[in-house]
Amino acid sequence: MDRSFTQVIDLRSDTVTKPTPAMRQAMAEAEVGDDVYGEDPTVNRLEALVAEMLGKEAAVFVSSGTMGNLISVLSHCGRGDEMILGDRAHIFRSEAGGTAALGGVHPHTIPNRADGSLDLADIEAAIRSDNEHYPTTKLVCLENTHNFCGGRVLPVDYMDAVGELAHGRGLKLHVDGARIWNAAVALNVSPARLLAAADSVSVCLSKGLGAPVGSVVAGSADFIHRARRNRKIVGGGMRQAGVIAAAGIVAVTEMVERLADDHANAQTLAQGLAATEGIAINPAEVETNLVFFEVTQEGMSAAQLSAGLKERGVLINATGATRLRAALNHHVSAGDVQRTLSAVRDVLTSGAGQPVGQGFVYN
Ligand SMILES: Cc1ncc(COP(=O)(O)O)c(C=O)c1O
Incomplete structure (x- = not known):
């Protein structure tokens, strides 16, 4: 498992964005x-x-x-x-x-x-x-x-x-x-x-x-x-x-026009997730910056996937038993999207993390 990340990729919400x-x-x-x-x-x-x-x-x-x-x-x-x-x-x-x-x-x-x-x-x-x-x-x-x-x-x-x-x-x-x-x-x-x-x-x-x-x-x-x-x-x-x-x-x-970059990154993430075994998502339903997806791998809950991603420096909230949401935002680059996809695949192949935290997030 690669834990050599230097910067956390925060996809929990677009509310985590900091002022420019x-x-x-x-x-x-x-x-x-x-x-x-x-x-x-x-x-x-x-x-x-x-x-x-x-x-x-x-x-x-x-x-x-x-x-x-x-x-x-x-x-x-x-x-x-x-x-x-x-x-x-x-x-x-x-x-x-x-x-x-x-x-x-x-x-x-x-x-x-x-x-x-x-x-x-x-x-x-x-x-x-x-x-x-x-x-x-x-x-x-x-x-x-x-x-x-x-x-x-x-x-x-x-x-x-x-x-x-x-x-x-x-x-x-x-x-x-x-x-x-x-x-x-x-x-x-x-x-x-x-x-x-x-x-x-x-x-x-x-x-x-x-x-x-x-x-x-x-x-x-x-x-x-x-x-x-x-x-x-x-x-x-x-x-x-x-x-x-x-x-x-x-x-x-x-900051309005650049939202198109978040939408493009969201689409790339959705397509990468759709091509990942153990994940279900329809990229056609991703129209803006929010990417909801399901973990379908047996024995893996959304909370476990979220915990495993956190260990790899990627923050994505579980929003249900098998559902997660990634919110693209102006701190997340196209390269970060690729790192996120690698982290998801790594968790799915090498095992889940220990779920922690406050349960499902609704904001
Ligand atoms: C659709 C929608 N409406 C309203 C709000 C509330 O905004 P705030 O967190 O600033 O109170 C949110 C927050 O996430 C939201 O997603």
Whole structure:
């Protein structure tokens, strides 16, 4: 077994990315003010820039994707209202039930299809009629790209169709766009076009784009007015936040196009894994930077494969008994992909590691 690695290849998530030198410089030089007074020029610049990129009237800077989704839902729904979303949605599975805990919003889940979409007929059937027994349906949520469905991309036509359905029934459409940048690059469309039908969107700066902190919620001016109050309610009003917003500006201006490199590396990894005995994956289903695959070798669990890879300097999380996820990101080169494939083959031929750690990861 070759344990002579010098640098760990970290494929656990695209959230592990560290700020670039340009981000650190922008942070050091950022002009700041009190953002709760609306006086931080760098935050204001980031919000205006992202609103424009997403084709929305206004935007608000928040600390995380979870906060972005939470305040979006709180700004669309009151207590006892209902939102329709996929059963594999990050909002439903991995945000600690915040919309129910803090907003009293009732989640109505319908099955996510393998490509991350929701069947329009299922959405239609889930919308409640006006009856005193029922919660009031207010919102439909989509996720693009869809994390737990393999980083799959929802295309423009589909987004438009869900928007039309929702609006036709008096509902709003929120998009968890934590990785909307990946979706737009994969589809070769502008994020604004992709989000034309969305009433609100939460986008992350600290995943593939590499900023250290932050997300942005965008929507109409009226919606963002309500979202700012809800941000304050959850303790998210930040003060001299320009220090972190400065990195966000670099993220959205310099780091979006290069996501295509992550997608290309993901495809190379998927094809290499598909050619590896003891691994199952369909590379055609890898559309962006997330590579989910199954270990099929008898006697080897995902946790064991993950532990064996760790011993060889490659970090990949187990996300189920036999399932793993590798998240390509800007620290991982084409050469690292080849080293990863060698490490996988080495574990499969020379034996598993001892599983350690916190169990399955859902972020
Ligand atoms: C699809 C999706 N939405 C939202 C989030 C939440 O983002 P954060 O970790 O910044 O709270 C994540 C995080 O991994 C995600 O994958």
